[in-house]
Amino acid sequence: MDNPQEISITTICHGGVPEVFDRELAEVLNNILDVNTDAEKARTLTLKFTFAPLEDRSGATVTFSCRAGLQPV
Numbered sequence: 001m002d003n004p005q006e007i008s009i010t011t012i013c014h015g016g017v018p019e020v021f022d023r024e025l026a027e028v029l030n031n032i033l034d035v036n037t038d039a040e041k042a043r044t045l046t047l048k049f050t051f052a053p054l055e056d057r058s059g060a061t062v063t064f065s066c067r068a069g070l071q072p073v
Contacts, residue, residue: 005059012049013064021047024068037071044069 009017028043046067051060 013062017047017064017066020064020066021045024066027068027070031068031070034073036073041071043071 024045028045031037031043032039046069047064048067049062049064051062053060
């Protein structure tokens with residue numbers, strides 16, 4: 001088996017993870033600053049990666065999602 005391709009959080013999924021993370025982080029920060037939301041409740045930011053191995057195990061298809069858990073107005 002060949003050495004696996006080197007990947008990182010900045011290169012996986014064609015480099016899209018940091019951009020999506022930054023966008024969702026901005027949503028969390030804006031939600032914290034919104035005076036119409038509960039100031040004491042926690043917000044969350046969840047990154048989820050799914051790795052679906054190829055049949056011959058030579059690699060995997062990787063998908064990700066990034067979700068902000070905000071407080072309602």
